[in-house]
Structures are given as C-alpha cells and as structure tokens.
Amino acid sequence: MGERLLLIEDDPQLGTQISGCLERAGFEPTWWTVGRPLPPGEASTYRLVILDLMLPGTYGLDILRELREGASDVPVLILSARNDTADKVRALKLGADDYMTKPFWPEELVERVRARLRRPLLQRQSLVEAGSLQVDLDSREVRVLGKPVELTRVEFDLLAALARRRGASVTRQWLAEHVLDPEREGTERTLDVHVSRLRRKLGPGKHIETVWGIGYRLGEGDDA
Template identity: 70%
Template sequence: MGDRILLVEDDEPLGSQILGHLRGAGFDAVWWREGRLLVAGELPDVSLVVLDLMLPGTYGLDMLKALRAFSEVPVLILSARNDTLDKVRALKLGADDYMTKPFWPEELIERVRARLRRPTLQKEPSVVEVGPLRIDLQGHAVQVRGRPVELTRVEFGLLAALARRPQEAVTRQWLVDHVLDPEREGTERTLDVHVSRLRRKLGPAKCVETVWGVGYRLVPGEDA
C-alpha cells in the first residue's frame, strides 16, 4: 500500500465511493464518519486528510483549526459549499486545497497525488525576532526591546504575516485576503489604516517598511 489517507465524510454512499477510489489508486485509506476535535497524539499516522465541512460531531472548519494547533499534515477540503467566504476561511485556517462537490473522482485522485508530491512545510518557529521586535506567534505577544506592546487581533495578524516572511515584500492584496475579515474590512484602504496604527504602537522601531507599488515588509529597522 502507498501513503495513508484519512477521509472524514459522513455521507455513506459518497464516502464509500471515495474510499474505493483512493484504495484503487494504491492508497491506504482510513474513513471517519464524523468530525472530531483532535489534540496532539489523537491523529493517526497519515500523509494527508480529506475533510468534509458539514459533519456531525464537530464542524469541519473547527476540526481543521484544532488540527493545525499541533500538526502540519496536508488537508484537502471536500465540500458542497461553494461560497467564496467558506473557501477563504478554510485557506486562512490552514487548508492546502479546496474541492467542491460534485467532482470527478479522477480529479480528486490527481489532487491528492499533487499534494503528496509537495514537501510538507516545516513547522514555523514559535518566536520570531527581527531587529528590536520579538514576536511570539503562538502566544500572540509582541515586545519592542523587552517592552510589551498591546495589539488588536488584526494588528497582530498583520505583524505575524510579515514576520513569517521577514525582509520579503508581501503584497497589499495578499494581506487583505489573508489577514482582514472579508465580511467587514477587506479593502486595501482599511489595511493601510491598520498598518499606520501598528507603526504608532511599535514606536521608534521602524520595522514595517512600505514597498511602493507592492505592499509591506518587515525589516530590522532602527531607532528614531
């Protein structure tokens, strides 16, 4: 048998068909019929998870969020929900791919194979230090030269997104799509307001740099 796949799908006929296609393609497939809020140690040793959203027990996105707290296993969402906001939420929470039902079984198998060919991302460091900044990504805490700085959820999300790619320009549109709430504040103008507030809170640490015509990047900075 090949790579082991976890299928989480409550629809019996569909789940049975997917299981058959996965096994027919040479995968070792395991089938769960309900969602579960997993903690470290409860996930089987699998190479990929195929996850439905509308599940009994635990909603699919809640399961994904819990899973991402301790595992970087690739997750392919398989759902009848075709709303753009559902796709955005799933990708923000750490999904690697999103397929809508109905689908061709051949496409599902090829997407699984494509995802398994890509190297699994290394788990990100819990703390990132850039110049005078110390950013605790897991603890959601920021310090400037040892001084705690209180940030809003969006401000921290913005700083964390830049910290994961230090000294690399991140486009304004990417930050809008991945940091801001698409239902309430998903515009570049709103993003610029958050950046301005973030800079004021960081004080003399001039670490958030504008890349004209592109977006922003995090640099070591310097004291004013």
C-alpha cells in the same frame, strides 16, 4: 509512491471525486467517511489532512482541536458548506491552514494541497522573534526593542499570520481572504493599506518584506 494524504469526508460522491483527483495528481489518499479522533502519532504518517466539518461521529473542528492540543503540526485544509466569516475565523484560530467552501472544483482543491505542501509548517511556539521584533501569539502582544506596540485587531492578525509562517511568502490574496473581513474590507488594496500602517508602527527595520508578484513575508528584522 506519492505523498500520503488523509481525506475525511462523508459525502460518497464528493469523496470519490476528490480521491480520484488526488490519485491522478500523484498523491496517495486515505479516505475516511466518518469522524473519529486522530492521534498525533497517526497524524504524523500523513503529509496533510483534508477535513470536512459536518461529519457523523465527531465534529470536524473537534478533530482539529485535538490535533493541535496534541502538538500535531500536520497541515489541515478545511472543507465546509458554511461560508460564514465567524466559522472561518474559528477554524483558523484553532489551527487550520486553509478553508474551502462547498461547492468547489476538486481541481482547485488539488492546487491548494500542492501550494500548502510547498510552504513550511506553521510555527507552533507562542513567542516568535525576528531581530528586535517579538510577537506573542497567545497574549497578542507585540514588542520592538522591548517596547510594547499597540496594534489594531487586523494589524495583529496580519502580523500573526506572517509570524506563523516565518520565512515563507504568503500571497496577498490569501491574507486578504483570511485576515480581512470579506464583507467590509476583503480586498488586496485594503490589505496593502494595513501593511503600510503596520510597518509604520513597527518602525525602522526589515520586519515585513514585500515579495514582488506574490505578497509578504516576515523578515529577519535587521535594523542595521
């Protein structure tokens, strides 16, 4: 049997199309057409949740919020017809792992599912430590060797995205799409500039490593 996925999508045509693609890709999808609470115990039976936002019954972001408040780490991929940056940022802050806007090709969704399942789960703890580097995700504070480091909003969000996926390589494209403002600065070249500035502020040490041909990852912070 394939890995179990939960699809929550009220559009019958789209839901049928997505379910069919997932099955042909070797997954075992369960399809809900209405929104309802998803207790962490039930969520743990799935490897990933594909979640529409506009649902009859319960709003998609409410399902996501309840999952994260219930300490569920199941990856969640959001589907939405809304392309507003504020909606994407809100979903990601609530704990979504990815965000796709409609319309889209179901084949692309399948590849995003595969990519998400290859990554480690998000780090849920508030404090992430890597050598001399400390990142407090809740208070948005950063320290190196115990001393506070002042970061811009983009710099902190970039560092936090890597900290939540510590040890995993995160693509430059994903970081550009989910950390930068796509209407003003959402390019990979601009991302590289922010990474360079962030490295200077963090000082010596392998805090942010370049993964050639892919992107970046949070290193072990070896200051030796």
